[in-house]
Amino acid sequence: MTEGLNGLRILITRAQSAAQSMIADIEKRGGQALIAPVMTFQSLALTDNAQQKLKELGQYQWVMWTSANGVRFFMEHLKHLGLSLPSHVQLAAVGKKTAKALEEYGYATDFIPREYTAKALAAGMREEERGRVLLPLGRLAKDDLSETLTRLGFISERLNVYDTLCNEAIRPLLHQLILENRMDVVTFASPSAVRFFLTLIQPLDTTLFWKHVIIACIGEVTAEEVKRHGLTAQIIPKQYTASALIQSIAHYRSSIQKPTRRNKS
Known part of the structure; x- marks a missing residue:
């Protein structure tokens, strides 16, 4: 059975042309894909x-x-x-x-x-x-x-x-998404994406944002870049692919929603 995302709002920081499979997978699982490419080539x-x-x-x-x-x-x-x-x-x-x-x-x-x-x-x-x-x-x-x-x-x-x-054109959209609290998960596929994202969200006060949002990374190298900036990636799939990333997000969502069993008195 495919684990669902149940309305989870997931930000994709790569270009839309490179994220079509991620968008389709997120929507198929009931999530919402938000696209904000932080880099250009x-x-x-x-x-x-x-x-x-x-x-x-x-x-x-x-x-x-x-x-x-x-x-x-x-x-x-x-x-x-x-x-x-x-x-x-x-x-x-x-x-x-x-x-x-x-x-x-x-x-x-x-x-x-x-x-x-x-x-x-x-x-x-x-x-x-x-x-x-x-x-x-x-x-x-x-x-x-x-x-x-x-x-x-x-x-x-x-x-x-x-x-x-760095894609400066996306800065206003990113600020709007953060100020309106419209993100549940932020995904990064490279260390450069992490650095550009952090550059683009300046000079906002993002203290509460980082307490609320879940960070998901493709690969340990990208997760290490997140750590270098004082943050923590909660989700790192074992296989470094976009498909595995979305699956890991769904699994993470499912695991934190499971009710805890109370001890019998």
């Missing part, structure tokens, strides 16, 4: 050195992506330069959503880790032949994956293909 101009890396794609053994945005902006750069991925280069994606983005461009993914994290992606390469790896990333992405691959003996090269910016 834009392509980064490539340096001559970065363009050269794309022209030398045939010299890489692997190309690895940690997000669907990384795939899309990488493909845009390839198209602009009149290039394509060589057939012998192996492709890795951090999860099914990223792999689906690759599929939309006609490419099959050679490796997806069981856990949808950069750490698991790197760990899955332990048995692979060492070689040259290209990592198309967003400018704000950490170097964890690159550093781990380097320690394993790979030649890891980072390529920043897009930038992540």
Whole structure:
């Protein structure tokens, strides 16, 4: 039996285009999805050195992506330069959503880790032949994956293909939602989302807001960012997917609504 959300008002901080499955799942369970994307994305101009890396794609053994945005902006750069991925280069994606983005461009993914994290992606390469790896990333992405691959003996090269910016246009809506007490749960899918959300809700006094609202995060890294700002994520699904996040929220709601059994006197 599907656990319900019973009118729970859940804020999604990612773009609506990337949150369609979350919205559908929330509404199917009887919840209300509130959309307030706290970030926007834009392509980064490539340096001559970065363009050269794309022209030398045939010299890489692997190309690895940690997000669907990384795939899309990488493909845009390839198209602009009149290039394509060589057939012998192996492709890795951090999860099914990223792999689906690759599929939309006609490419099959050679490796997806069981856990949808950069750490698991790197760990899955332990048995692979060492070689040259290209990592198309967003400018704000950490170097964890690159550093781990380097320690394993790979030649890891980072390529920043897009930038992540704070969506200032959504500030008035966020303030309205907070002042009208219209949120029960706030969801975050990345550390950047946490930072941008906190920036956008300034200079409101949010003391009572944080006492009332439940924080749900996709992944321990995002939850750690929440903790770094003095807050606590109550919900972190074991599987780092949007579907698992909504399921975990429903389970959390169900568990706190269960009546406690009184001791017999």
